Amino acid sequence: MEVNEPNFDKIYNFEDRLVRFAGECIFFVRKLEKSYEIEY
Numbered sequence: 001m002e003v004n005e006p007n008f009d010k011i012y013n014f015e016d017r018l019v020r021f022a023g024e025c026i027f028f029v030r031k032l033e034k035s036y037e038i039e040y
Helices: 014-031
Strands: none
Touching: none
16 A cells, blocks of 8 residues: 655745745835834
């Protein structure tokens, strides 16, 4: 009896999702107002 393994590359492409998330974070941070709390 064989167990069918799901194709995780199609369902959960973590690399593409991570790159998109990083890009969305950059766009979000650029929209923030400049203030003392945001400065390093």
